[in-house]
Amino acid sequence: MLVIEGLTRRFGDKEAVSNVDLQIGAGAFVGVIGRSGAGKSTLLRMINRLQDPSSGRILHDGRDVTALKGRALRAWRAEAAMIFQQFNLVGRLDVLTNVLMGRLATAPAWRALTKSWSAEDRAIALSALDQFDIAPLAAQRADSLSGGQQQRVAIARALAQEPALILADEPIASLDPRNTRIVMDALLRINKHFGITVLCNLHSLDLARTYCDRLVGMAQGRVVFDGAPAALTEQVAHDLYGLEAGEVMDLPVAKPAFGGAIPQSAALA
Numbered sequence: 001m002l003v004i005e006g007l008t009r010r011f012g013d014k015e016a017v018s019n020v021d022l023q024i025g026a027g028a029f030v031g032v033i034g035r036s037g038a039g040k041s042t043l044l045r046m047i048n049r050l051q052d053p054s055s056g057r058i059l060h061d062g063r064d065v066t067a068l069k070g071r072a073l074r075a076w077r078a079e080a081a082m083i084f085q086q087f088n089l090v091g092r093l094d095v096l097t098n099v100l101m102g103r104l105a106t107a108p109a110w111r112a113l114t115k116s117w118s119a120e121d122r123a124i125a126l127s128a129l130d131q132f133d134i135a136p137l138a139a140q141r142a143d144s145l146s147g148g149q150q151q152r153v154a155i156a157r158a159l160a161q162e163p164a165l166i167l168a169d170e171p172i173a174s175l176d177p178r179n180t181r182i183v184m185d186a187l188l189r190i191n192k193h194f195g196i197t198v199l200c201n202l203h204s205l206d207l208a209r210t211y212c213d214r215l216v217g218m219a220q221g222r223v224v225f226d227g228a229p230a231a232l233t234e235q236v237a238h239d240l241y242g243l244e245a246g247e248v249m250d251l252p253v254a255k256p257a258f259g260g261a262i263p264q265s266a267a268l269a
């Protein structure tokens with residue numbers, strides 16, 4: 001269980017996140033929604049401790065992770081894996097090495113420096129690639145892949161970290177509709193097949209409604225909605241997004257494909 005208590009982050013006079021309280025049970029798929037500037041990224045970055053809170057606490061399974069430092073902080077960052085809009089792969093390295101980077105928190109530093117990964121680490125990394133039908137791309141340079149493939153590599157790297165949580169910050173913002181669907185299906189698979197809790201910032205309300213079991217709506221740093229997708233009425237959506245409401249509700253989305261295999265042609269496109 002992830003518990004957030006009174007979490008606040010100020011930048012100068014501005015409160016990007018204001019006194020947020022949340023409890024997120026293990027295995028949930030939570031969509032964090034709201035218009036640009038609502039505080040979604042800052043919230044996720046504080047949970048991973050990429051950004052320090054101004055006040056408040058973050059507890060995971062009863063352990064306070066708010067003030068962790070050094071090795072304990074690195075271990076927490078591996079446990080709360082981040083996925084970014086821009087993938088954050090090392091472009092000149094091959095796909096497998098990028099995924100092996102997810103093993104760094106558990107591997108001794110000399111292994112990473114000498115690139116002599118253990119057989120177990122390699123097996124975990126290959127298996128993670130295989131989950132998303134991209135194992136055939138293992139030897140290719142990361143920067144030769146399409147955006148959708150790169151994001152799946154980033155998700156495989158996160159899975160190789162053996163995380164308790166995945167924090168995905170607008171993971172599909174730079175993808176076309178087809179790759180959007182493939183990447184959201186990959187996150188759904190991580191959640192349903194591996195039972196890993198997913199918190200996903202999404203601008204599109206339709207995607208959030210389609211994939212998430214729970215929606216947390218933010219406006220001006222505060223949580224203004226917290227409930228099941230079905231409970232988010234059109235009126236609440238309009239209040240949350242204002243003039244952007246039409247734009248975020250327009251994207252046609254088919255049902256998620258979890259349970260069925262991703263077709264190879266689509267997976268490798």
Ligand SMILES: Nc1ncnc2c1ncn2[C@@H]1O[C@H](COP(=O)(O)OP(=O)(O)OP(=O)(O)O)[C@@H](O)[C@H]1O
Binds near residue numbers: 014036039
């Ligand atoms: N490092 C920073 N320095 C100053 N202000 C910041 C910083 N990071 C975020 N902010 C401000 O905090 C507010 C919340 O930003 P945040 O990126 O968390 O929102 P968001 O909902 O994720 O929006 P977006 O979808 O555009 O990323 C914004 O007003 C933003 O300008």
